[in-house]
Amino acid sequence: MQHTKRQNADPPEKDGTAEKDGTDSAPCRPGPAERKTDGPGKYAFLPWLLMGLGAFSNVIQGRTAHPWLAGLGLLAFNSVYITVVWTSFNPRLRDSRRPLYALAVLTAITFAIALGFGGDWFLFFPLLSLASGTVRTLRGKKLAGWLIALSGTAGYLTGWHDDGPGAFGVGYGTFLSGMVTSTVLSLFDTIQELNTTRQELARSAVEKERLRFSRDLHDLLGHTLSVVVVKAEAVRRLAPRDLDAALGQVADIEAVGRQALTEIREAVTGYREGSLATELDRARSVLEAAGIDPVVRQAGPPLPPQAGALLGWVVREGVTNTVRHSGATHCEISVHADEDRVRLTITDDGRGPAVAGAGAAAAPGRLHDGAGGSGTGGRPGPVGGTGLKGLTERLAAAGGTLRSGPDGRRGFRVTAELPVGTGDMADAREAGG
The missing domain is CATH 3.30.565.10 (Histidine kinase-like ATPase, C-terminal domain)
Structure with missing residues (x-):
C-alpha cells in the first residue's frame, strides 16, 4: 500500500502520464509568470502626458493668450485623462458607463483647448485617442469608427490652423495611438482568459483522475477483501477436518493478495485493463x-x-x-x-x-x-x-x-x-x- 500513499500525496510528480495529460495540479495556482501576463497597468499611460509639455511651456512663458485659462484647461485635461484611465482599469468600473462618461468630458475638453489655443495643443488629440483605447466597452467596431472620425477631425482642424504641427502627423498619430492601445490590451486580456481556462482544465483533469483512482481502488479493494474473507471462512470450516483443502484455500489467499498488489500498482499508474x-x-x-x-x-x-x-x-x-x-x-x-x-x-x-x-x-x-x-x-x-x-x-x-x-x-x-x-x-x- 506504500505505492498508493505516495500516489495520493503527490500524484503529478510521480505519474508522468498525468503531467502529459495536464493533470499536474501546479497550474491550478497562478505562478509569477502567469501574473505577469496581466498586461500594462494604469501607470503605464501616465508618461504619455509628457506630450503636453509643449503646451505647458507656452503657458509658463506667457506665449499663450489667457495663460490662466490655458492652465486651467491643461489641469482639467490631465485630471480627466487620469480619471478615464483609472476607471478603465478598475475591475468594478471598467464594464460600466463611467469610463464612457469620463471620455465624453475629455473629448469636450480636448476640442475646447485645441480650438481655443491651437499650435501644440493639437497634440492632445493623440492623448485623447490613447485614453479611448483603454475603454473596454468601446472596443471593436465602435472603437474603429470612433478613431476614424476622431483622427479625421483632428487632421482637418490641425490643417485648418496655420500654426498647427502638421495635419497628417496629428491625424495618423491620433488613429494609431488608440488602435495600438486597444490591440495590446485586448491581446493581454485574451492571454489572461487563456490562462484562466487552462487552470480550469487542469483542475478538471485532476478531479477526473482522482475520481478514476478512487473508483478503481473501490472496485479493487472491495473485491479483493471480499475474496479474502470468503477464503478465510472456508479455511476455518475446512481446517478441522481437511487440512490439505484448508492449505489450498490459504494458498489462494496468498495468490489473491499478490494479485491485488499488482492490480493496485497498475491502477496507480493508470494502465490497468481487466x-x-x-x-x-x-x-x-x-x-x-x-x-x-x-x-x-x-x-x-x-x-x-x-x-x-x-x-x-x-x-x-x-x-x-x-x-x-x-x-x-x-x-x-x-x-x-x-x-x-x-x-x-x-x-x-x-x-x-x-x-x-x-x-x-x-x-x-x-x-x-x-x-x-x-x-x-x-x-x-x-x-x-x-x-x-x-x-x-x-x-x-x-x-x-x-x-x-x-x-x-x-x-x-x-x-x-x-x-x-x-x-x-x-x-x-x-x-x-
Whole structure:
C-alpha cells in the first residue's frame, strides 16, 4: 500500500502520464509568470502626458493668450485623462458607463483647448485617442469608427490652423495611438482568459483522475477483501477436518493478495485493463468457495479488449455483491455477444434487495452497496451503491447501459449492455479508467 500513499500525496510528480495529460495540479495556482501576463497597468499611460509639455511651456512663458485659462484647461485635461484611465482599469468600473462618461468630458475638453489655443495643443488629440483605447466597452467596431472620425477631425482642424504641427502627423498619430492601445490590451486580456481556462482544465483533469483512482481502488479493494474473507471462512470450516483443502484455500489467499498488489500498482499508474475471461474464472472460484453454485455461459464472437475490460468490472462487482449480501445458493452469469452489442447478465437466487437492504444497517463497514444494499426498496433500475453506480457511469460513457433490480419474487439481476463496434468503443478505455 506504500505505492498508493505516495500516489495520493503527490500524484503529478510521480505519474508522468498525468503531467502529459495536464493533470499536474501546479497550474491550478497562478505562478509569477502567469501574473505577469496581466498586461500594462494604469501607470503605464501616465508618461504619455509628457506630450503636453509643449503646451505647458507656452503657458509658463506667457506665449499663450489667457495663460490662466490655458492652465486651467491643461489641469482639467490631465485630471480627466487620469480619471478615464483609472476607471478603465478598475475591475468594478471598467464594464460600466463611467469610463464612457469620463471620455465624453475629455473629448469636450480636448476640442475646447485645441480650438481655443491651437499650435501644440493639437497634440492632445493623440492623448485623447490613447485614453479611448483603454475603454473596454468601446472596443471593436465602435472603437474603429470612433478613431476614424476622431483622427479625421483632428487632421482637418490641425490643417485648418496655420500654426498647427502638421495635419497628417496629428491625424495618423491620433488613429494609431488608440488602435495600438486597444490591440495590446485586448491581446493581454485574451492571454489572461487563456490562462484562466487552462487552470480550469487542469483542475478538471485532476478531479477526473482522482475520481478514476478512487473508483478503481473501490472496485479493487472491495473485491479483493471480499475474496479474502470468503477464503478465510472456508479455511476455518475446512481446517478441522481437511487440512490439505484448508492449505489450498490459504494458498489462494496468498495468490489473491499478490494479485491485488499488482492490480493496485497498475491502477496507480493508470494502465490497468481487466479481462472478461480472467474475471469469469475468478468469479467461478469465489462463488464455489462461498458455497454458491456457479453457472457461466458464453455465446458469440470474441469481444474487443475495451469491451471485455468494462464487462470484467461488471462481473467483479456483481459477483462480489452476490457473495457478500445476497445469501444465494445459485448464481448464473451469461454473456451473449453479436456483431453490434454484447449483453451480460448476472442473476442469483438470494434474498433480493428488500431483505438485504433491511440488513444493510447492520453492516456499517461494508465496502460495497450492491445487490440489496442500494436502498432502492426493491425497485428496478440502477443500484445506488458506490460500485454499481460507478459502473453505470463508465458504461454510459462508452455508450452502454447498466440495469439492476429484483429478479421476480426472489433473487437479484444485474444486466449490462455495451456496443462492440470499433467506432462505438473508441473511448471505452478512457471511460473505464
